Amino acid sequence: MxxxxxxxxxxxxxxxxxxxxxxxxxxxxxxxxxxxxxxxxxxxxxxxxxxxxxxxxxxxxxxxxxxxxxxxxxxxxxxxxxxxxxxxxxxxxxxxxxxxxxxxxxxxxxxxxxxxxxxxxxxxxxxxxxxxxxxxxxxxxxxxxxxxxxxxxxxxxxxxxxxxNRGLRVELIELLAEYHRREASNPRDKVYGFLGLCHQDIQERFGADYYIDLADYYAWPTINDIKRSGNLRSLRLALRPTKHDIKLWGPSGFIKEADSKLPSWIPDWSNPSGRRGSQTEGLRLYNLFSAANSSTALFLVQSQILSLWGIRIGTISDVGFCPEGFCDSFDALRMWSRMWNNCENASRFDGSDEDGPVEKGPDKIPVAIFRTIMLDTIPPFN
Structure with a gap:
């Protein structure tokens, strides 16, 4: 086509x-x-x-x-x-x-x-x-x-x-991030329908196969992007609301995202209703931070399990989900209050000694927390 x-x-x-x-x-x-x-x-x-x-x-x-x-x-x-x-x-x-x-x-x-x-x-x-x-x-x-x-x-x-004007072909993962809310009668067409806009080598390597397992089919764009880019930006597209999420605003009013049967690292492109709008900006913002570009991602995919090698420098205390458009103000306030308290409590302690955790003080909340709250929409600080 x-x-x-x-x-x-x-x-x-x-x-x-x-x-x-x-x-x-x-x-x-x-x-x-x-x-x-x-x-x-x-x-x-x-x-x-x-x-x-x-x-x-x-x-x-x-x-x-x-x-x-x-x-x-x-x-x-x-x-x-x-x-x-x-x-x-x-x-x-x-x-x-x-x-x-x-x-x-x-x-x-x-x-x-x-x-x-x-x-x-x-x-x-x-x-x-x-x-x-x-x-x-x-x-x-x-x-x-x-x-x-x-x-x-x-x-x-x-x-x-x-x-x-630029003679470019768009990356498949970027097309999916931009147009994921569009609909198709066959869930595999949610990916296959964009191949004509991609590089020729992607069209040749990733053909239409309506019999392959859906999880493997939806995993391919993520795996391909990690290989091509050397980073893990595409994993943000697999984020799903937590059990504490607030309701999302859809074409027919407030809706809640259905539980996905896919592994947690694979975006569920078949379920557009509970996903926010364009997510391409998040992919571009990934490269603003030095930690994202310091080394090539090392990974292995086997039996739909993604294994990554790296150095753990911190632990995510909580994750908030910010919907587009309207939201229930009380649910939103409750969610952000809970997230802030968790982050503040986690930031107070700087390791432990023989007497227990060592408290930092409330004035030393890491910049990373603010980056998380702002959904990485602020530039990195020196």
């Missing part, structure tokens, strides 16, 4: 039948693509507010547009980007590999380049200079429609840029 899509000059992607909001959504995307200014200066071009703008030609401030109309306009993005095409594993390569891609929904169509330009315009402002303006100007549904558009398109823009 990868070769077919790579060789075609244009691919028309069928998103499904249109609804009452499709035309409005595509008008909005084209308007966003054509304008690169701050949110307050966006020149809206939907039928709902064109008469209003014509009556107030001097006023182009978006705050002057009636709130209900503006919310309805941006809410139109939600049905278009909630179509099942955006959640399927096999559709990723349809959009990334062809030289030119057009999205078609019913009678309406839009060039992917336009969608990409709209995303780039939004990305410059949504989480930066215009963050407060977005929050104050929309109701919660309209805000989530914008965030949803941004999140759906973001990974595809990045992957397509790597493939075409």
């Amino acid at each position: 990868g070769a077919i899509f790579s060789g075609c000059s244009q691919c028309t992607v069928w998103l499904g039948e249109e609804d009452a909001t499709t035309e409005q959504a595509m008008r909005l995307i084209k308007s966003m693509a054509a304008h690169d200014g701050h949110f307050e200066t966006w020149p809206y071009s939907s039928p709902e507010y064109q008469p209003y703008l014509k009556a107030h030609e001097i006023i182009m401030d978006s705050s002057e547009i009636p709130r209900q109309s503006k919310d309805e306009i941006f809410n139109s993005l939600r049905p278009l980007f909630h179509k099942s095409w955006w959640s399927r594993t096999w559709t990723v390569q349809e959009l990334i590999l062809p030289k030119h891609t057009v999205l078609k929904c019913g009678r309406h169509e839009i060039d992917w380049k336009t969608v990409s330009q709209a995303y780039e315009s939004l990305d410059k402002h949504l989480y930066r200079c215009c963050k407060d303006a977005y929050r104050k100007s929309f109701d919660s549904d309209a805000r989530w429609a914008l965030y949803g558009f941004h999140n759906v398109v973001s990974a595809l823009v990045s992957s397509r840029l790597s493939c075409h």
Whole structure:
């Protein structure tokens, strides 16, 4: 499939039948693509507010547009980007590999380049200079429609840029980390569906085998990444919530991840519901820390058991799980309080002598604890 899509000059992607909001959504995307200014200066071009703008030609401030109309306009993005095409594993390569891609929904169509330009315009402002303006100007549904558009398109823009402008093929483990929430009827397709985007040698060595044991199949990307990178970054993708985890927010509300039958070091790609969004940033952040690059990982896999050789320099006292989106505030506070107390107690002692443990003092909590709490999203300290 990868070769077919790579060789075609244009691919028309069928998103499904249109609804009452499709035309409005595509008008909005084209308007966003054509304008690169701050949110307050966006020149809206939907039928709902064109008469209003014509009556107030001097006023182009978006705050002057009636709130209900503006919310309805941006809410139109939600049905278009909630179509099942955006959640399927096999559709990723349809959009990334062809030289030119057009999205078609019913009678309406839009060039992917336009969608990409709209995303780039939004990305410059949504989480930066215009963050407060977005929050104050929309109701919660309209805000989530914008965030949803941004999140759906973001990974595809990045992957397509790597493939075409930089001539790169993405590592399989990075594709799985990015698109693991996409669905497939056969659990093996959760991996096989991305091979067309990978290096040729991976496609040759890791073919489609629908009869191999699922654990062995899901283990291969991790083993391959350890061999290629020489580090253990891919093991973070196998992390599962502990028995004390808080509930996660999914498309249908609060959900809880099902117990996996796989060995603890193998990511369960068949279960997307309880996993957080893109995890590629965690893979990149791994290399920030000197301890991650000082030596090549030594490992052995035998009978689905991963054996590692190294020097133990510490013990993890507790692990917290941070969900995306909404969470139950009381459960979250309870979890972080328990984790902090455990970490603080563990950090008070610096070995032991004949009289028992030697206390350090509460002011010497290791930086590693803060790295853990921040999920390694802060740079290493000197």
